[in-house]
Amino acid sequence: MAISSTERGSWNSKLGFILAAAGSAVGLGNIWGFPTKVATEGGAAYLVIYLLCTFLIGFPVMVAELSIGRKSGKNPVGAFKALSSNKFFPLVGLWGVICGVMILSFYTVIAGWAFGFAFEEIFYYLGWNAAADLLTDTGNGWKNAIIASVFMLGTIKIITGGVSDGIEKATKMMMPLLIGIIVIMIGYVLTQDGAMDGVREYLLPDFSKINARLIFSAMGQAFFSLSLGMGALITYGSYLSKKENIPQAAAFVTLADVGIAFLAGLLIIPAMYVAQAAGIDIFVGDQLASSTNLVFQILPALFHTIGGAVGLILGVVFFLLLSIAALTSTISLLEVPVAFVIDEYEVPRKKAAWGVGLGILVVSIIVAFNTSLIGTFDNIFNNFGLPLGGLLMCIFVGYVWKTDSALSEMELGFAGVKQGLFAKIWPIFIKFICPLVIAYNVYQGILGML
Ligand code: PHE
Numbered sequence: 196m197a198i199s200s201t202e203r204g205s206w207n208s209k210l211g212f213i214l215a216a217a218g219s220a221v222g223l224g225n226i227w228g229f230p231t232k233v234a235t236e237g238g239a240a241y242l243v244i245y246l247l248c249t250f251l252i253g254f255p256v257m258v259a260e261l262s263i264g265r266k267s268g269k270n271p272v273g274a275f276k277a278l279s280s281n282k283f284f285p286l287v288g289l290w291g292v293i294c295g296v297m298i299l300s301f302y303t304v305i306a307g308w309a310f311g312f313a314f315e316e317i318f319y320y321l322g323w324n325a326a327a328d329l330l331t332d333t334g335n336g337w338k339n340a341i342i343a344s345v346f347m348l349g350t351i352k353i354i355t356g357g358v359s360d361g362i363e364k365a366t367k368m369m370m371p372l373l374i375g376i377i378v379i380m381i382g383y384v385l386t387q388d389g390a391m392d393g394v395r396e397y398l399l400p401d402f403s404k405i406n407a408r409l410i411f412s413a414m415g416q417a418f419f420s421l422s423l424g425m426g427a428l429i430t431y432g433s434y435l436s437k438k439e440n441i442p443q444a445a446a447f448v449t450l451a452d453v454g455i456a457f458l459a460g461l462l463i464i465p466a467m468y469v470a471q472a473a474g475i476d477i478f479v480g481d482q483l484a485s486s487t488n489l490v491f492q493i494l495p496a497l498f499h500t501i502g503g504a505v506g507l508i509l510g511v512v513f514f515l516l517l518s519i520a521a522l523t524s525t526i527s528l529l530e531v532p533v534a535f536v537i538d539e540y541e542v543p544r545k546k547a548a549w550g551v552g553l554g555i556l557v558v559s560i561i562v563a564f565n566t567s568l569i570g571t572f573d574n575i576f577n578n579f580g581l582p583l584g585g586l587l588m589c590i591f592v593g594y595v596w597k598t599d600s601a602l603s604e605m606e607l608g609f610a611g612v613k614q615g616l617f618a619k620i621w622p623i624f625i626k627f628i629c630p631l632v633i634a635y636n637v638y639q640g641i642l643g644m645l
Contacts, residue, residue: 218523264432271426389472393465415578424581
């Protein structure tokens with residue numbers, strides 16, 4: 196993908212776009228967010244609701260976002276301005292930009308944990324226990340702030356040059372490798388004592404666990420994991436060539452994202468029970484312990500029990516891959532406010548990236564010292580903010596811009612889409628099913644927060 200510093204760019208190739216969009220989707224949401232929520236919100240029942248939210252709500256919204264982006268060729272605020280004269284909808288874009296900024300502020304802290312653990316594995320192997328313990332301490336403000344800053348500076352650097360070919364290549368290598376390592380580790384974990392309890396918890400749903408809170412959390416997770424509701428895919432869609440097939444690209448990104456989340460769950464939930472069988476306390480009462488760093492306790496423990504050079508290599512490679520996956524997501528999170536500043540205030544790309552990036556870094560540093568903010572920000576800007584953004588986008592496409600205009604945009608790269616089944620079903624989802632389900636859910640979420 197080449198976004199030049201002087202003009203709006205476009206993706207180098209179809210694969211470039213799909214890789215960048217999949218890179219945006221696959222990240223900490225899959226490997227940190229999803230298993231943590233499965234563990235704490237109801238196991239397999241959560242998985243079922245999450246899959247429904249992803250395919251029935253997330254996928255149609257993704258098609259809508261990409262269509263808005265490609266038609267307008269603008270950032271989320273500019274896109275709504277370009278497609279209608281309605282004064283309200285640009286505010287939806289602005290809300291998206293705000294959610295992106297706030298999500299990025301805590302995302303870099305967690306990405307920093309992941310990056311730090313790659314080195315923790317090395318220090319542990321070498322027996323440098325003090326250094327290893329420092330990196331294990333997710334509550335250490337200075338350590339968190341320094342690594343989060345490194346992460347943010349890397350993201351800014353990449354964004355200033357336009358997203359480089361290097362990132363396309365990194366993403367291309369990352370996904371299969373990440374899947375490979377996760378599968379190897381699943382194989383290992385499933386042979387350990389206690390693993391089958393975890394598999395049961397993950398795959399045998401107890402539907403009595405489904406309640407409004409679980410659905411609220413699963414919907415937020417689906418939006419977060421697919422990078423929806425804040426205009427990241429409006430922005431990425433704005434660099435997309437008219438020749439590309441939007442529904443097909445969206446389907447690919449959705450499947451890649453869900454596939455990796457599913458595998459991560461199949462690894463981490465059983466690994467928790469293995470840890471439990473080995474005497475590590477992961478339950479509070481009969482509930483799995485809920486905490487933002489749960490996954491970061493379980494995974495290193497796993498690599499350490501594998502031990503030796505194999506444990507070291509698996510651990511280092513896994514955490515480096517997770518860091519790259521997080522980096523391709525932070526790039527898309529930062530690209531949204533940066534594109535907004537470039538388009539709307541005519542600031543050069545370099546200045547916009549440094550100004551916005553450093554501003555967000557200040558918030559990140561506050562989060563680094565107060566990690567309890569992660570849960571609060573996650574609830575407001577992710578669980579509540581992203582579905583709200585998605586809801587308003589559905590209303591926009593369904594009733595203001597109109598699904599027919601969106602289908603005409605899709606037709607450019609998908610000849611015949613208007614005559615097919617997709618054109619019959621998708622508008623029903625965008626006009627009725629998605630807005631109603633999301634609205635009910637957002638309403639429940641607000642009641643829960645009060
Ligand atoms: N989808 C990313 C992840 O799963 C996070 C993200 C959310 C990225 C919203 C961009 C926009 O880690």
